[in-house]
Structure formats: C-alpha cells, structure tokens
Amino acid sequence: MASAFVLADELLRLQEDELEIEHEVLIDTLDAEEQAATVDRAVDAVAHAPTSVQQSEVYGGLLSCIKYAASLRASACHKLVDAVLSGMQSVVDELAEDEAPSLEALERYAFLLQYLVQSLEKHRSQWGGAPTRGKPTGDGWTWPSSIPPVLATMARALRALSERVWEATAVRDTFVSRCMLRPATLLLENEAYCKVPAIKNGLFRVMCLGVKLHGQAFNVQTSILQSLQYYEHLAELMAELLETMRVEFDVERIAEDVLRDLASKTFTSLDSKSPRSYGRFLVRMAELNPRSVLKQISLLQTHLDSESYPMRNAMVEVQGLLIKELSMNEDFAPAAADVDDDDERPGSAHQKQIEMFFGKIFERFLDLTTFVRTKTIQTCMALCELPVKFAPQRLQMAALAVRALEDKGSNVRRNAIALLIKLILTHPYGLLHGGELNKSAWEERRAVVQTELEKAESVLTFPETEAPEQEDTTDRRKPRKSALDLEALAASQQSMTQEDQEKLVKLRLTVQYYTDALRFIELMEQAIPILVQLLASTFKAEVLESMEFFRVAHEYKIQGAMDGVRAMVHLVWAKDNALVMEDGSQLKGIRSRLIEVYRALYFDAYPELSRAENVARISRNMIERTFGATLAELTSLEQLLSLMQSERMISDEVIEKLWEVYAASRPIAKAQRRGAILVLSMLATADRALVADKIETLLQIGLGPLGMRDVTLATHTCVALQRVAGSAKKVKGALSDANVRYPMAHPLFARLRAAIQMPVSGEEQKAGWFSLAEHAVQAIYLLGEQPDALCTEIVRQLTLAAFDEECAEEAKAFRFAQLLFVVGHVALKQIVYLELVERELKRRKAVKDAADGAEKRASELDQVAGNAEDEIGDMIAYIKDRELLYAPQSLLGLYGPLVAQICSAPKEYADVYVQRAATLSLAKLMCISSEYCDTHLALLLHVLKSAKDPVVRANVVIGLGDVAISFGTLVDENSERLYAGLNDGNLGVKKNTLMVLTHLILNGMIKVKGQLGELAKCLEDEEPRVSDLAKLFFSELATKENAVYNNLPDIISHLSSGEHAVEEDVFVNTMRFIFTFIDKERQAENVIEKLCQRFRLTTEERQWRDIAYCLSLLPYRSERSIKKLVEGLPYYQDKLYSPEVYKRFAEILTKMRQGKSTAQAKAGDADLREFEEILAQTAAQGRDDQALEHAAHAHVARTERKRAQRAPRRKVAAS
Template sequence: AHKIPLEMYAYLLQWFVSVADKVRQNDQGPSTPAPKSRRGRGGKSAASSRAKKAQQQQQDWSWADSIPSTFVLISKVLRLQTQRIWTTTAERDTFVSCLTRPAYTVLESETYMKQDEIKTAVYKVICYAVKHSGHGPNAQIAIVQNLQFFEHLAEPMAQLLHILINEFNYPQLADEVLRQVALMTFGGGAAADTKGPRTFSRFLIKFAEASPRHAFKQIALLLNQLDSEAYPIRIAVVEILAFIIQDLSAENEAEGSTQTSDQKKQINGLYDLLFERTLDLSSYVRVRVFAVMVRLCDIRGTRPKQRLAMTQAAVSALEDKVASVRKSGAALLVQLALTHPWTRYASELDIEKWEAGYQKSKAELTELEAKVGDGVAVREVEGDLDADETAMAVDNEGAGDTEPEDNGGNSDDAMSVDGEDRPTPKKKRPKLKPRKSQMTVDMTSEKAALEHLQTLQLIEKRLDKRYHAEGLVFIRCLGDAVERIEVLLGSKNRAEVLEAIEFLRIAHEFKVQGADRGIKKMLHLVWSKDPTSSAAGTAAEDGGTTELKGVRQRLLECYRQLYFEATPGLEPKAQVSRIAKNMIELTYNATLAELTSLEELLRIMMEDDQIHSDVIAKLWAVYSKMQNLPSDQRRGAIVILGMLGLARRSVLTSHVHDMLRIGLSTYGKTDLKLARYTCVALQRLNGSAKKIKGSLLDKTIRRPMDDPIFASLKAAIERPTRSKEWFGLAEQAINTVYALGDHPDELCNDLIKQLTARAFAPKLGAADQPREGEPMDEDAKPEDGIQMAEGISHSPSATPKPISDNMGDAFELSQLLFVVGHVAIKHIVWLELVEREWKRQKDEREGAEKHAKSKEREELDQVAGNAEDEIGERISAVRESELLYGPESLLALYGPLLVHITGSPHKYKVRSKCLVMTGPADSGVRTRL
C-alpha cells in the first residue's frame, strides 16, 4: 500500500530538484524585460498588478536557499525501513537512486559545496541511503567517479566518509573506497593526466587527517602506491604515514601510558618508510617528507633514536641539488633544535659541557660496575634497558632512595616503631634459637634490598651515559650542519637564505659549535638587494604561496634579536651595559670585510633610530674610562662609535676632545691600533653625504689648519716608535688630514720635512738595531707609555757611540718613504677635489649673470666650455708634471731615492724591513714616475 505513494513522492522530489536547477540556470542568463501593458486613461490593469506580484515572488524565491529543506525531506524518506516494502534489491536500488540522484547533482556544483549548510544536507542524504537502504556499492562507484571528474570534490568526499564513520558507525564504505584507490594505477609520464592523481592525493590526505585509524587498517594496500609513477600519490602516502604516527603517539600521551612493544615496532616501521622517502626521485616528495618531519618533532613521545635519524637526514639534505629540498632540510633542523629533549644544561648544546658530562657519567658507571660485580645484576640491568629504551630523562634521583625504604620496612626498627601504639604485652625472654633464625632472615632481606638498590643505581647510570652519548651525537650533527649552512648563505634562492639565517640564529642561541662563525659570515648579506614588493612570495607545491621577507630585513631582525633586544628581568642599566658589550664584541677578531659589513648594518639601524642614546653614552664611557681596560674593549668602543657617526655626525661632534685626549694622547701613545681607529672616527666629522654622480656640489665640512685635531695627528705620526702598527696609524692619520683640512698640503709639507730630518740625522750606535714593539693586550699606564714609545735602550752596560754620518736607520727611512708615498696618493685625490670646486664656483658665477641677451649667452656658454677645459688641463699639468717634476716640488726629491733603493737589493740587505713596509710608498711614488 505504501510502495506506489513512496515511488510517486520520490519521483516528484527528483522532478522538483531537476526543474529548480534548470530555473536557476535560466535565471543566471540575461533576462529580457517584460513589455509594459497598455491600459486606459486613469485606470489600473488587474493583470499587470498580478504579474508584478508573481514576478516579485519569483525574485524572492531561491533554489540555493531551498536545497537544505528539500534534502531534509529526502532524508526522512531514506530513514524508513524500505526493505520490507521492496523485497527485491533491484527495485529498492531504483527507488534509492531516485532519491539520491539530486544529492549527486548538487555535489557537482562547486558553488554549492562552498556552503556548509548545503554540504551537510547532501552528506546526510547519502549517509542515510548507505546506512539504511543498502546504497553502499552504488555510493562507492559514485565517489570514485566524482574524484576522477571533479577536482573540487576531493575534500568533500573525504568528509563524507568521515561523517559516515563517526556519526553513522558505518566504516565499511570507507574501507572499500580505500581498497579500490590503493589498487588503482596512476600514470606519471609527461602525457599523463596530472589532475587525477592530485585529486586522489588530496582525498587521501584529508581522509587520513580526519580518520587516521581507518587509514591505518588499509596501510598495507596503500603502501603499494609508494611505487606509483605519479608523485602526488606518493606524497599522499607520506602524509598518511605522518598522520598515523601522530595518532598512535597522541593516544599513548592522552592515556598517560607507555608504548607497548607492538606499538614501538609499528612506529619504528612507519619512520623507516619515511626515511626511505628522503631519497625519492621527485624533489616534491622529498620536500613533503621533511615537512611532515617538522610536524612530527612536536610529538613529545618521539624517541631520541628517531630524532637523531631525522637530524642526519636533514644534514644530508643540505647538499641536495634542489634548493627547495635544502630549504626544507634547514627548516627541519631549526625545529629539531627548538624541540630537542637534551635539556640537562639549561637546554644549551655546548659540546664542551656535554663531553665533560659524558666523561663524568662514564667514570661513575665504571666505578659502580666495579662495586656491583654481579653478573646476575648486570643481566637484569641490561634486560631493563632493553625493555624501556625511551626513559631518557634520568632526573629521578630520589627513586633509588624510596625503593629500599619500602622493601626494608620489615627491619627491627620499623617493627618497634609500628608497635609503639599497641598495648604492651608481657615481656618474655626470647629463646636463643629463634633469635638466630630472625637474624638470618633480616640479613637476607637487607642483602636483597642492597642488591636492588645497586641495580637501580646501575640502571640510572647507564641511562645517564646513553643520554649524554645521544646528546653528543645530536650536537655534532648540528655542528656539521653549521658548516653546510654557511655555504647556503650565498644561494640565489631567497627562501633558502632565510632558512639559513634562522638556523644560524637558533644555533647561536643554543651555543652550537661554529655558530659564531656563521653569524659573522651572515653579516655580508646586508649588501643584498631586497625586492621592492614586500608581499613577494614563492609558489608552493600545492599551488599556494608563501610570503617571504627580504634577506636584508631578516638579517636586521636576526641581529636585533641576538644583540640589541632587551633581556627580560634585567634592570635598565644592566640592559644598556649588555647591549654595549654585545656591540663591542662584534668587532673582536673581525676582518676588514666583516667590519665594513657591520658598518653598513649599524648605519641602517642608526638611521631607523633602533639604537638608544643610552647605549651610545655607554660606549663613550667605555672609551673614555681612565682605567686600565682590555685593549680590545676600548678599541671596539671607538670602532662602533665611528660606524654610528657615519649615519649621524652628532654622535662624534661633542666628543672630539675625548678622542684627542684618549685616542691620540693618553692611551694612543702605547696602543697604536686604538690611535688608528680614533683617526677613522675623526674622519666621520666631515659628514657622510655621498657625492651625486655628475654633481659639483660638495657637502664636506672642512676645518682650518689651526684646529687642535691636526696638531694631535701630526704629533701622533712624529712620535718615535718601533711598532709595525705605526704604518696603519700613519695611513689613517694622513687620510684624516686630507678629509678634514682645508689646506692639508701645509701640514704634510712640515711632516715630510720633520721625518726627513729625523731619518738622516746622526744616530747613536745603539739605535741602529731596530726592535719590534711588544704586543699590547692591555692599556699601559700613561707615564710608562712615553718611555715605551721612544724605543731607546737605557741599559747601563751599553754605552752609545757615535757612528759614521753616512749611516742611517732603515726603519725611520721606511717611515719617511711610507708617508711620502701615501701623501702622493692622497694629493692626487685632493687635486681632483680642487678641480671640482673651481668648476662649481665658475657655475655659480655664470648663474648670477641673468641680464645677458640670448646671443651673448650662447657665446658665454662657449667660453665657459673653454674655461672648463682650461681648468682640467691646468690641474692635469700640476698632477702630471709639477707634483713630481716641478722645480719647487717636495716629492720630486724622493723619487730618485726610492728608485735607487728598490733597484739595488744587493746593497740594501734590510729590504725585508725597509721596503716591504713601504708598499703604499712604492705604489704611490712609482706610479707617478
């Protein structure tokens, strides 16, 4: 009686859905406006009003809004027990297909599947049909066909199976679908369809993420797809393995229980499969393997053995030929370092501390084994270690103390304490034989308790030794990774460089060996050019994009985090001292290239106001402190201040007196490196405005020659010394004179004459043996520094004797030639500046002549061009002829002398001391010759 009405109802529902869907499609097309109805004057047409009302109702009705309510009606029909109405399977399948066809039709629309309400209604219809009406086989066919033809149904089909498992307790359909997919063959050739494997891959990944246990049931069949030619399918299997490992580990963590032997074997097998995929032919698969390993690092139950295997795989990936794989390996190393379980020494990975701890634990274990000396106990210990290899945190020192107390609770003392509250029985004299028996029992129990205590201690020591051994393996792997990461800093792939920067930062924080070297090499990235677009990104394998920061921006953030950010818990004064100390330490053992890059980095930070004024004041306090400090500390302070002065001249202008007093007088007499760096800082006083190409404007700030700066510089050069560091000081002092002075030739003229007089003056017999300056590790006292700088022996046994007038000091001669050569080089540059200044003045004069006529203006332009040529020819004549060949040229006197010395090595045996140190003089003077 119910069969025909239900069939009619099902037919009407299907007809309604199909018609409504067609109406929707027609509404989406361009509609033709209805013609206006004709009516009489002053009257209203009833037909017109009814048409407008119907049209308004049609506009208010929407098929998308009616889909959920329609599918609710279909779900009510499917919940009926239809097996009693339709006795044959064919008739019932026809009826159920009539009801489910609308659901599959809606599934094909990507727009509908983006609405959660419609998507849930569709899932309910299919789930009820599968659960109550035997629609499973047909649903399986429909799901697989939808995955083949519709890309947007990958995730919805996985959600459908998940709902069917959890809410309807029907996992059979999911199992059958997974079996069918596992047995499918996907092509991977160039002409193969790539959309199909990608869709099935997304389906498998989504299903495994939602229901990892049911994916685990079919893992034996799914592993066959690891040999598939389509790499998306292999990626899906890798993701499935990761989700299963996460689920197995999370179950034990939630229950608070340890892993059983079967679970350990399962997890180990899954990890082995993952490690095999690190050698996959496709770079996309290798990248995904390292990506899932990054997720697995967050699992607390990950065993050290597996972490070490992941670390070694990541280190090997740093030498992969594909940049994306190298980047993924570096990202995995970062995550491994952040989540490592070796936290014994405040989470630091200092190899020296760990080696010392390993040797200590090894010695303690050897000593304890010698005391125990029981083969049975040793076998018990080994059995316990094999049974529980994951117990690596051996911090429960109290465990060995609680166990013996519990086992030894039957002693006489414990019995007497427990019996104090009981009524005291009548005292009887104990018999002798029972007392001996009781003593034997007590001795046996005490011996057993002692053996148990020794066994527990032995287990603890062996675990502690293994803990240190595995930690050392991890630290050494990170040390090897640092060396390979340094190579990646020069990569052209920006994402790879960013991961390398992050790894070096993390390694430096954990004090990994070699990380400091990598941080210094990373400094050169400050010269890299960042893209103009801040939202630039790289394409991921799944079609998404990942935003990337600029390399220079990331470098600045890294250095700010390492050296300039405040440490929580410190007072403001301590924060300033720490930051200033970090800045000074950046200059220790730095090469010229590293100092140049550091200068650019600090300039950028100073322009962005990222360095506080209190830190600058602290640097000046360190530099001006009138106490004996390590020489590197005072030098580092003035080096950093000079770098900051490049960006902001005001940092130096108010401390000129301190630089002259400390760097060129008090401590600069003995520490020539300090004096040299002070000269470099003084050069920043002329301003840091860069010359614009083609512009004649010069913004350099110059000082008169009677300024105290030049007197101090001249005195520093003329001060007697035997140290090779004098040549660096003289070079920078002359550079400072030419950078700041308005007439530097006047000072250099007097300086050359003074050095000439000193070099060719008669010497005492004891002065012809040059001595090298002693190494200056700390500041010497100012009063002692004068005697050290003079370099004259005052031994009472050596009586000075005058020698022949034609013998001079080779070291002083080398000083003279050095200054002559460097002055020649700097004077050529100075002549170019003079030429530019003359041209600028000429242009200003021409600009003031505004009342001339146009014709006269053209003639003036021609004359001006001739004037510019005359200026250039005049300066060129001075540079080429008068500088070295003029009758009144001072430098012309030293050209023949230098040519004679360099051309007669057989006569001048001290060439190694005299001429090797005159490299700038040789190149400067001989070039002009």
C-alpha cells in the first residue's frame, strides 16, 4: 500500500511543480511498444480492481502516464482516459451505496482526473482537431471527443456523493473546487469547446451541481467574475450558466450577487476588453433573467455615467429589455392620457418604472460617443416592435430621431432614419381610420370631433365664484382662475346619464388621439427637408435609408413625401457599387435601389385591380411624374426610364396606353398629352423603335393642328422625332454614322419646317417658340440626308417674313428675333454636320484606298491613308473658318455683321426678344470661325458686363463656355471677365457662371490663375443650389493631383485680406470645407510651414486669427508636422497675446495628443508639455507687453492733453 495520501498537499505540490512520483516510469525514454505495455499494465490493474489505485506501483504508473501523456500514442491516451473514468465511476458507485471503500481511492482518482485534464488540455493540439458537434470521424481518438464523458463522470460524482462522505468540510471543498470545478473552468477558457452543446451542457452541469449540492457558490461566483474580466467569449455563456442554475437547479441568489459585484466596479475610458465583456453579459442576463436584473437595476444604473462607452451601451440595451419585460407583464396597463396616476391601480408601479427607463434611454440621445447614440436609437427601434405602443414616448422618440438626423455621425443619422421608418410602420394611429397619415384628413377629423366635444361640454354649466387671492407664493405663480362651485358641478354631473358621461369621456379621448396623431405627422413632415438633403450624402447607407423613408412615407400619404420622391430621381447618376457593412450585410447599389423604389411606388400592379386598370394606373403614374418637373428632374427621369426600358421592365401594354393618351381624339388636359409624349421620348432613348414606328402619329398630333395650338406639345414631339435617329453613342475614332436618315422629300421635314414658320401670338407662345425652333432644327440635322439645304430655305423664308413691310412693328421685331435665333442655331448645327461629313469622307476614302491599294505594302497604305485624312480635315477646317461666314456666297456670312451690329447697339434694337436672340447667335457664330471669334470676343464680354437683362447675361455666360470648347486660348486670355459673373446679383447668371467655370476648369479648357478664391466664396452662398455646385466643384477639383493644395495660398489671401475679403465667420466655414482636401501628410507639412511664415508678413489681427484657424484645421499625424509648427514659433510668438490666436494653438495641441498612439503619447508628451509651456509664457509676456504699451500710449496722451491745456493759459498771462 502507498503512504498516506493527502489531497490538498498533492494539489499544492502539483501547483508548485514539485510533485514526486513513487515508482515513476520515464515513459518519454521508452519506445512505442514499451509505452503501450506500461499503459496496459496500469489500465489492467485498475480494471481488475478499482481500489488498486491505492497501490504505489499502480498509482505511480498512472501518474507517469499522465505526466508524459504528450509522448503517448492516441490509442494509449484513449485507454488511459477510459481507465481513470471507469475506476472513478466504480468508486463513486460504491461510496453512494454505502459500501464504504476507502475515501483515499476516490481522492486519488479525483487527483488523477484533474491532472489528466490539465495535461491533455496543455497538449490538445497534439490530439486531433477542433471539437465537433457529433462523433469524431475516422479511427483516431481526439481529446475533445472524451471531454463529454469526463464531464459526465464529474457530474455523476457530485450528484452521488453527499457531504457525509467527508469528515471535514475543508476536505470536501478541496475535492469539489480543485478537482471538479477547476478543470471545468479550465475547459471553459477554450472558446471552441463552448460551441459544442455536449461540452457546454456538461460544464454547466458540473458547476451547477457544485453550487447546489456542495456549497461552492462563492467559488463559482468568483470564477464567473474572473471569466468575464479575462475571456470575452464567456460573456453570454456566463449569463446562460446563471440562468441554468436558476431554472434547473433553483439557485437564483448567485446571479444577484454577481450583478451586485458588477455594479460596484468602475471603468475608465482606457479600459477596452473587460467593459465589452461585462456589457455583453449584462445584456444577455437581461434577455434571460430580466427579473434578477430588475432587482439590481438601481445599483447597475451607475454605469450609465461610466467613462467606458461599452458599459453605457449595455445599460441602454438592458433598460430597453427591462421595458419589454415590464410591458409584457400581465399586471401592466398603460395609463390613459387624461387619467392621473393612482398608486393603487394595478401596474402603476410598472408604469412608473417604464417611464423612468424611457427617460434614461432618451438622455443617451445626447451621449458624447457616436456608438452610444447609435445603440440608443437601435434600442428604440426594438421597443417599437412591442405590442404595447407607448404613445407618449413614441412622440418623444420621433422628436429625438428628427433631431438626430443632423448628428455629425453618419451611423447615427442612418439609424435615426431607420427609427423614423419603424415609427411609421408601427404607429398606433391606424385603429379608427386605417394607417394613412395625411395631415389634412386628420385635421378634418379632429375638427369634427372637437365640435362634438364642445357641444357636449356646453351642456355642463359651471357656476363660478371669484377665487380669493392667495398669499402663498406657490399659488401666486399660477394663473388666476375662477373657482368652480363644486355642488353645482356635482348636480350637473348627476343630471347626465351614464351613457352621456361615457360619450363625453370617449370624445375627450378621441380628441387627444387625433391631437397625438397630428403631432406625430408634423414630426415626420419636419424630417422631410433634412432627409431630402441626406439623399445627396456621400455615405451610401444613409442614402439608401432615406430612399426607404420616402417610399414608406409616400405609401402612408405623408404630405411632403413627394419632395423626396422627386429628389431621389437624381440618384440615377450614382455609381452602382455594392457596399458591405460592418455587420457583414451587403447593401444594394443606389441606382438598383432607386429602380426598386420607383417600381414599388408606380409600376407594380395592384392585385385587387384588373389588368386593364393596372395598365391605366401605371400609365397615369408615368405621365404625372412629368407634371411640374424641372429640366434637371426630367433629365434624371429620362435616364431612369431609359434604364428600366432597357431591362424590359415596362410592358408593351403600358406603352400602347401612352400612345393612346397622346393620340386621343377626345379633349384631354394639355399636361396629359404633353406628359405622354415626354415619357415616350424618354423610353425611346433605349428603344428607338418605340417612336420610329409611330412617325405618322407624331406628325398628325404633335406637328398637326394640335401642335399648332400647343407650342409645348410640338416641342416635345420634335424631341421624340430626334429619338428616331437613335441614341447610339459614337465610338471614339469610328468613321461610320450610326444615325438613321431620311430623304428630304419625307413628310416629316415639311411638318418641321411648318412648325418653325408657324405664326405665334401671346407671350406664352412666343417664349415657347424658341425651344420649338431649337428642337426642330436639331431634328432636321439628325434625320435629314441634306439638312443644310432645307435650313437654308427656312432661313430665307424667315428673312422675307422679318423684312415684310406690311407687318406690324411689334410683330416685325419678333420675326426678326426668330430669324436671328434660327440663324445662330443653324450655324451651330452646321458645324456638327460638317464633322459628320468629314467622318463620312474619311470612311469613303478608307474604303476606296483599301480596294485600290490591295497590292501595296501595308506601311505605304497607312502613310497614304494618313495623308488623305489630314487633307480632308484641313479642308473641313478651312470651310468652317473661312467659308461659312466669309465666303461671298455664304448665307450665314450675310448675318454675321448684322448680329454684331445689333449686339453693339442695344438702345437702337431695344426689343427684349431681339437682344436675347442676337446675343445667342453671336456666341454661336463665334464657335464657327476663329477670326470671327477674335474680332467679336470683346463685344461679347462687353455685353456680359453691361447688359441689363439677366437672361442676356446668363446666355452670354453659356455662350462663352461653348466658345471656349472651340477656341479655348482666346477665352482663357480673358477668363477674369468670366469670373465676374460669380458676383452677379441674378441667381441664374451666377449659377450659369459657376457651372460653365466648373466645366471649363475641370476639363482643362482654361487655367486657374488665382481666381479660385471667387469660386470659394460660393461655398457659403445663401442659395443652396449655388453652394452645392461649389462644393461639387471643389470635390471634383480635389481629384486632380494637388489642384486644391497648389491654389490654397491664393484662396486664403483672397478671402482673408484686401477688397475681396469676406466676413470672418464666412472665412471659417469656407476654410473648414476646403481643408478637408488637404489630407496627405507631405502636403500638410508644407502648408504648416507656409502658414507660419505668412505670420511675419501680416500686421492685422484679423489675418492672424485667420492663419491660426487654418493651422488648427490641419492634421498633425506625423512628427514632422509637429516639428514644422515648433520651428515656426519665431514667426507667430509675438501674436499669441491675441486670445483667439492662442485658443487656436491650444486646439492644435489637443489634436496632437489625440492623434498619437498610446506609446507615442507617452514618449512625446514631455515635448508637447514643454511646447505648451512656451506658448503660455509667450502669450503671457505678449499680453504684458501690450498692457505696458497701452499704458505708455495713455501716459503720452495724458501728457499731451495737459500740455495743450496749459498753452492757452500762458498766452493769456503773456497778454
């Protein structure tokens, strides 16, 4: 027999690595056969007699096998594990049946088992792969496959053995805590094991039995808290363990103790790992056992103010779960809006708790951390799903969500939009009248019920007596009111029947219901303008959420939702890339989502309608999209419908219905017929056959009698005819013309000519004629085989009409304007046509050369073809430059001098239409010939400066943009005159100037010569369209290499000083935007150096403040950036006495510290503190110097005043 065995001593020796083994076998020195024999001897001994473990040879052999387990084969380890488990089970069974074997055998087996778990777990990588949910595959043994039997044996021992087995409690505690619970805790540390149900349940069972039957609550509680602190994967698992204890083993106190311990902990902002783990534990506890959390919530709420945001996150979510628990309680009943709380009412305590929790959650909408604000909104979304609606809190929720739409965090804004959507989808105002939220309808309903309520209340007449004045200060603060005669009130109420009283209460509740609904609707409408802006966000996720909001709001009939639906159509130009979010979910492309939203709103069939009714509804929806739409909206809608048509999303029946509306013989609204042809022309951009097969219809309707009476309809018809030519984009370098062309004898050209020459009367028709003529000429040049011949005849006919002596003076002026307009537009289209002629000539030449030169070598053929193409190009260029306007027989040449004469004499040719048409024609003619352009550019610039008509100025700006495309050098030399339009008082001129400059600069047609400051001013323009265009310009300019960086000094100088300087707040906002594009470290370093040097060249305090502010906007991520700022100290040290300048440098120091990592912060903090002290000392010295200087000036001033006062006295004395 072995010497006396003391479990505690053996465990201590093992822990200190001082375990001595009698009869130790050095298994790691044996070969495989000898190792197997050693294991077999020990296993056979135990199998034959479990109590033989008390023999030193057997026990020593087992310990040796466990100690050197890493040297054993898998089969040997498997035998060893089975032997220890079977031996222990036998001893446990005998002890349970009071057969009273030696307790020492049990303790030896317990020691062997815990030692075995430690050893195999230490070398687990050697014994097979990760644990699996089923049986291990193959013939090889793995350690994870034996863990469930090990845990089952432990649980069996804990369940079977009672405390009477041990003579002393300390011995039992050692056995349970060290040999049972500690191995279980060790296994819990492996995250992979916790994912296997058999292992997880076994671990739970061991720990629960230790607490329930063997008084190990304190040990388990300590283990849980340590696990939460060091192992993140155990957060939810520990909550599940505590719930298993409560449900299956009726042990609840330990959960409350853990919660109390957790409540007493404090966390700093530097703690990262443990707060996340504790927070996840709390959330899981609130899900599984909210009652225990509720009991400790008063203590736990201290974490709402924790420095660590994960704890604040968790507490927000916990309180949301507690609200859910309380609201699902059978005793809970929401208080009515007009009923005071009564402590005796069932559920009133729960109601107060819920209101308190809501208040705490709503406070977190103002949390400093974006993550907490986001979690708060997500918690509110979860609360919206509850059966109880919490109407008062929902209104608060909606108001806070609307405010959160302007949060600086994109994720907060996105979730705020999602919350608004959830509030609409789950709103509690659909019980009486369905779910629609149309404000006008609800106001009418409230007005009706309010009238009924007033009638019902008028029956009650309350005699009033004047209330005596109260001296109490509390009553004095209240408004004075008449006191009711309570006896008269009681008598009046008794006179009412029970039915009348119930009706009165119902009416009051209904009015409150309608009032709440209207408040909710108003909040949704307040969100709409902000959400329209968010549609243009650079963050894709919030754009998609905004689109979903407008889809839902439109379905619920919320007024103003149409603004968003119209605005989102511009998203059709967005890049359609998918986006993977942080949670792994994939967002659709914006354009794809836009098509889905529009399909859902306007194109999906209603199941309750017939096929014909759905076709009519979809057609009507498409037409209505054009009503009141701007040109930009129509352009985007065209792109959207074109995409949908290319994907065959619009049925042929709908298209046929649109043609029916367009060609309807019965009188219909003009807008409907116009809308139908507009939509058809949009669809035809993807499929020209839509209109190519209906040319006859277009001529009969749009260019027939109806079109003659409706200029707008005729214009849209001309646009549709242009689609007949096809919209295939020309491949760069291709010589073929893909457009479909018709002989000039085709009837459509006669109709187009008639449309241009149609008589017009009235201002509306006159204004619309110019657009008609533009599109008609465009159609002629797109579709005709010889368009120039027809247009020549049209110009001649218009000339005869304009100089008709019998025509009235007013009509003659308009005809003259018509002539000038057509001349200019024909000239512009003739250039495009000549380019097509050039391509066709080159194509024919290439075909001919290919046929004639089959015998020539390829190199010779290429040379000949290249020379021929150059000759053709030179010929066409000569025609454009010298013949179109200067040839003796040129028709356009007759009008060049005339147009210039009219533009140079606005007083003589004062008619507004004449001046506008002449200016446009001048710009278009200048696009033809460089000589004509050079001669008349000064005139066009003079018109831009002196014209009083803003339309003329706006047209000149656009014209200059076109001229710059043809002759960029000439415009570039006079570009400063073009920038003047940015200061024009007319919005249209300013917007056009900005658009043209954006186009010319970004495409490299004109160079920036220090005028970017004027463009930067537009960033803070009062008109959103101008400021948005300016932001777009700088965003695109920033993609050009160093473009913003190179011009930054000029921008700062332009805006900070001189005649162009802006207000300081405007400068601040402008620079804040522009400096977002200075994101490269090297750029930032150079800007810091240049700005520091700029201090020495300035004398005004305003400029110092501006420079200091610019310095504070830069990132200080590198040591070089900080070094540049420190080295620049001599340039700005004498300016630090200014409070605003010093404040900016203090902000820079804060940014430096925040931008450093923890290691860098410790290393460089001393240097920063030294720099901070130097700044503070220099600033203080500067303030003292300034004070001394002011005192000196004051002393000099006083001396001068005294001297001046004494001078008259001397003169008097002398006299």
